[in-house]
Amino acid sequence: MVGTPVLLVVIPLLAAFLIPLLGMIWKELVRIIPGLVLLYMFILSATLLNQVLHTGPIVEVIAGWRPPLGINLVFSPFSGFLVTLMTFIGLMVWIYSYRFKQNVDFEPAKKYFILLMMLVTGSVGIVLTGDIFNLFVFIEIVGISAYALTAFYTERNSAEAAFKYLFMGALASTFLLLAIMIIYTQLGTLNMADIASKMPEMNTTYKITALVFLLTAIGIEAEMFPLNGWAADAYTESPGPIGAAFAGIVAKAGVYAMVRIIFTMFDVDGTMQFMLYIGLITLIVAETTALRQDRLKRMLAYSSIGQMGLIMVAFGIGTAEGVFAALFLMFNHAIIKPLLFFSGSYLVYNSKDKFIHETNGMGKHIPITSILFALGAFAIVGLPPFAGFWSKLSILTAAADENMIIIIALILIVSIIELVYYLRVVNRIYFFKMAEGVEPKKPTLNALFVMVTLGVIILLVGFYPDAITGVLHKASGDLLDKTKYIQDVLLLNP
Amino acid sequence: MKKLIVILLLAVLAWDLGVIFLGLNFGNEHFTEGVKDQYLEKTVTELNVANTVTSIVVNFRGFDTLGEVTVLFLAATALGGILYKKRHHVGERSVLFPSSSLVMSGSKLLFPAIILLGVYVFVHGHLSPGGGFQGGTIIATGFLLMLLAYDNYSVSHNLLSIVESLAGIFFVVIGLLGFMNHGTFLENFLPTGTLNSLFSGGVIPIVYILIGFKVAAELTGVIYTVLHEKD
Amino acid sequence: MDESLFKYIEFSIYGASILLILIGLYGALVKKSLIKIVIGLSIVDAGVHLIFVAMGYIRGGTAPIFSPGFENDASRMVDPIPQALVLTAIVIGFAVTAVALSLVIRLYKHHDTLRIDEIKNLKW
Numbered sequence: 001m002v003g004t005p006v007l008l009v010v011i012p013l014l015a016a017f018l019i020p021l022l023g024m025i026w027k028e029l030v031r032i033i034p035g036l037v038l039l040y041m042f043i044l045s046a047t048l049l050n051q052v053l054h055t056g057p058i059v060e061v062i063a064g065w066r067p068p069l070g071i072n073l074v075f076s077p078f079s080g081f082l083v084t085l086m087t088f089i090g091l092m093v094w095i096y097s098y099r100f101k102q103n104v105d106f107e108p109a110k111k112y113f114i115l116l117m118m119l120v121t122g123s124v125g126i127v128l129t130g131d132i133f134n135l136f137v138f139i140e141i142v143g144i145s146a147y148a149l150t151a152f153y154t155e156r157n158s159a160e161a162a163f164k165y166l167f168m169g170a171l172a173s174t175f176l177l178l179a180i181m182i183i184y185t186q187l188g189t190l191n192m193a194d195i196a197s198k199m200p201e202m203n204t205t206y207k208i209t210a211l212v213f214l215l216t217a218i219g220i221e222a223e224m225f226p227l228n229g230w231a232a233d234a235y236t237e238s239p240g241p242i243g244a245a246f247a248g249i250v251a252k253a254g255v256y257a258m259v260r261i262i263f264t265m266f267d268v269d270g271t272m273q274f275m276l277y278i279g280l281i282t283l284i285v286a287e288t289t290a291l292r293q294d295r296l297k298r299m300l301a302y303s304s305i306g307q308m309g310l311i312m313v314a315f316g317i318g319t320a321e322g323v324f325a326a327l328f329l330m331f332n333h334a335i336i337k338p339l340l341f342f343s344g345s346y347l348v349y350n351s352k353d354k355f356i357h358e359t360n361g362m363g364k365h366i367p368i369t370s371i372l373f374a375l376g377a378f379a380i381v382g383l384p385p386f387a388g389f390w391s392k393l394s395i396l397t398a399a400a401d402e403n404m405i406i407i408i409a410l411i412l413i414v415s416i417i418e419l420v421y422y423l424r425v426v427n428r429i430y431f432f433k434m435a436e437g438v439e440p441k442k443p444t445l446n447a448l449f450v451m452v453t454l455g456v457i458i459l460l461v462g463f464y465p466d467a468i469t470g471v472l473h474k475a476s477g478d479l480l481d482k483t484k485y486i487q488d489v490l491l492l493n494p
Numbered sequence: 495m496k497k498l499i500v501i502l503l504l505a506v507l508a509w510d511l512g513v514i515f516l517g518l519n520f521g522n523e524h525f526t527e528g529v530k531d532q533y534l535e536k537t538v539t540e541l542n543v544a545n546t547v548t549s550i551v552v553n554f555r556g557f558d559t560l561g562e563v564t565v566l567f568l569a570a571t572a573l574g575g576i577l578y579k580k581r582h583h584v585g586e587r588s589v590l591f592p593s594s595s596l597v598m599s600g601s602k603l604l605f606p607a608i609i610l611l612g613v614y615v616f617v618h619g620h621l622s623p624g625g626g627f628q629g630g631t632i633i634a635t636g637f638l639l640m641l642l643a644y645d646n647y648s649v650s651h652n653l654l655s656i657v658e659s660l661a662g663i664f665f666v667v668i669g670l671l672g673f674m675n676h677g678t679f680l681e682n683f684l685p686t687g688t689l690n691s692l693f694s695g696g697v698i699p700i701v702y703i704l705i706g707f708k709v710a711a712e713l714t715g716v717i718y719t720v721l722h723e724k725d
Numbered sequence: 726m727d728e729s730l731f732k733y734i735e736f737s738i739y740g741a742s743i744l745l746i747l748i749g750l751y752g753a754l755v756k757k758s759l760i761k762i763v764i765g766l767s768i769v770d771a772g773v774h775l776i777f778v779a780m781g782y783i784r785g786g787t788a789p790i791f792s793p794g795f796e797n798d799a800s801r802m803v804d805p806i807p808q809a810l811v812l813t814a815i816v817i818g819f820a821v822t823a824v825a826l827s828l829v830i831r832l833y834k835h836h837d838t839l840r841i842d843e844i845k846n847l848k849w
Contacts, residue, residue, distance in 0.1 A: 010669065010679060013564055013662075014663065016567065016662075017666065020658075021656065024652070062557045063556050063557070063679065064672075065554055105578075107578060111575035118568055133558060134555075137558050137562060137817070141568065145568055145572070148572030154831070159835065163832060167762065170769075170770075170825070171753075171766075174766075174769050181773070181776065181780060182514065185524045190806075205517070500754045512739070522783070534799040534802060544792055545789070545790045546789035546791075546805040547805045547812070550809040551812060551813070555809060558810075569821075569823045572824050576830075621790075623788065627812060719827075
């Protein structure tokens with residue numbers, strides 16, 4: 001027994017309050033403690049995930065009040081899988097940025113690590129919570145950490161991107177609050193399971209308005225088209241590891257919230273189709289925009305938005321196969337996109353504008369980083385035998401089972417676009433001559449460790465997809481079983 | 495052109511909100527079996543807290559409040575990070591014109607009264623309207639008044655940071671003590687006393703006092719950081 | 726309370742909150758000054774908070790506080806939950822505003838202007 005789900009949120013909060021005090025004693029502690037906390041979170045969530053896969057979901061009440069009175073946390077195979085994934089990426093981001101921030105002053109470094117830890121914690125909270133207002137609070141925790149991290153580099157012009165993000169985030173929280181108000185005044189409860197069980201009583205007008213407001217709010221977090229204008233700027237202007245954290249952690253939490261709302265809370269017909277089509281539009285627009293980018297990080301950002309669209313498409317198919325494919329895509333995207341951001345930021349490390357043509361000839365000078373970038377690029381496009389292939393295959397089979405021929409065709413076309421712009425970069429890395437005066441930056445040991453670990457996972461999942469599919473099947477079954485979720489929470493034995 | 499689109503969008507939103515709000519049945523019960531009645535009942539029978547809003551904020555939905563305190567803490571942290579400069583000149587402020595002696599002595603007179611009012615509000619948060627957030631804000635206005643009246647008035651940044659950290663740590667520790675004693679985080683583990691006396695409600699007044707300290711320190715810190723922001 | 730007076734109050738609360746939301750959104754979307762955008766966002770927040778608290782009102786209800794010397798009938802108390810939630814939402818709104826203003830300070834230092842049409846990336 002290592003702990004219970006609530007410790008996944010409480011321990012990091014305790015650490016965040018402790019860090020300013022401990023930093024007065026020994027400055028190195030502000031770097032070490034977040035790492036230890038993230039490691040603890042990862043171990044705890046992995047242990048709990050292993051446990052819930054055998055015994056069924058853990059529902060934990062807070063302050064001794066059973067739902068719907070108190071707030072509760074739900075650690076089910078689905079949420080547990082995501083939490084484990086997020087804490088793992090959080091740990092990787094921490095290892096990557098441990099040395100990376102060595103040359104930064106003490107004060108900003110302290111703030112950076114506190115905010116990074118809270119970014120992960122807030123996302124974990126979004127996934128775990130079973131209460132809709134609590135969801136709002138955690139979204140704001142993620143939001144404030146994300147705005148501040150986006151604007152972290154004072155010398156870069158990052159405040160613009162952060163302000164844009166904040167503007168969208170503030171509108172999102174307004175709509176979220178309005179939706180919570182409508183739901184509360186109609187049903188008299190804030191607990192998600194209770195809302196789900198009472199949802200049939202709700203008047204259709206209110207139901208649809210609340211759903212639209214909720215999807216608008218969450219869509220901003222989940223990078224849904226057309227609410228994702230902030231994303232590309234935020235990914236580009238933030239420090240390299242933070243881009244990875246946005247792609248691997250924050251966007252996942254947003255999609256989780258969206259899926260929870262659509263699959264569990266609301267029973268409106270056509271939301272699945274809505275998710276499917278909005279996902280398709282997001283996918284196509286983002287990938288074609290990515291094709292036109294001349295800056296590496298912007299290209300990666302648009303590619304990330306496109307992947308989120310693909311995940312929405314997979315969820316929108318709505319069958320067990322579709323959800324399975326979506327979870328597989330989420331896993332792969334959470335592993336591969338950070339690898340691309342990590343290796344990509346070394347490829348353009350010393351360049352000011354981060355243009356793609358500045359990666360010319362890097363393959364000879366920093367071979368390991370380059371090969372890992374190429375690996376990530378091939379994996380995300382879905383070339384066999386890498387991890388991305390299996391997830392692309394599973395979404396295609398899921399769509400084929402439902403006879404969605406047009407969707408299959410569109411996904412394949414978009415994959416070709418994706419292949420084109422990634423191959424363009426890989427081609428430049430290996431077959432172009434390096435320009436005069438470009439100094440490649442050798443990755444630090446930490447960065448190398450992180451990138452190699454992620455690369456090994458991609459290869460492992462590519463060759464033995466069965467290692468992960470068992471968990472994914474359980475998780476997707478858990479998401480689709482709405483009655484069980486309601487029963488688990490509301491009929492909890494104290 | 496852009497204005498026109500925005501106005502059209504807003505008109506649609508206004509129509510939508512109007513329809514929704516008018517149907518919400520103002521002034522009547524909206525639902526038959528909400529959690530509200532149970533809160534109103536249990537705050538008296540189980541917690542002995544007179545102010546139901548306080549018992550909801552600190553106990554029933556205490557987890558939200560922990561998150562909320564964290565949001566404030568993060569905002570203070572973020573402010574320091576965003577406005578960070580290599581060399582920090584503390585104590586230099588751009589003052590357009592010095593305050594008159596009337597304002598100065600008036601503020602000095604008012605300052606203790608404001609602090610006292612703030613402390614009263616957060617100590618009695620479980621008995622009367624008010625609580626940690628309100629009391630903390632009142633205290634911060636006292637500091638704001640002093641900072642406006644005296645251009646050389648300074649608060650120790652380290653002290654503020656220690657106060658806010660300690661208050662946050664104690665909040666989490668009280669929650670964890672509940673976790674150890676009764677099995678759930680933030681659960682009340684102290685005797686609840688009698689309704690409407692100062693020592694009632696178990697951990698609720700303690701937590702609200704901690705929140706008061708934390709909010710006061712954080713808001714003062716935010717004001718202080720922004721006031722000393724100069725090129 | 727008189728029925729017509731009650732209707733008047735009802736409409737003024739709806740009107741005020743919708744108006745606040747619309748004014749705030751208009752300011753945030755149309756105005757060119759960064760400070761005005763931040764003010765607009767705060768006004769939207771205020772409108773939402775107002776309507777949320779008002780929704781907890783029950784006709785002739787008292788404050789949800791069981792003080793001695795008052796009529797303490799739980800069924801005639803206004804709904805305490807919206808008040809608690811709005812308390813949380815106000816604090817969060819404050820935090821967001823503080824961060825927004827600090828970003829505005831940074832932007833002003835960098836560009837020497839507060840107008841968004843003169844800041845390249847903020848056009849959208």
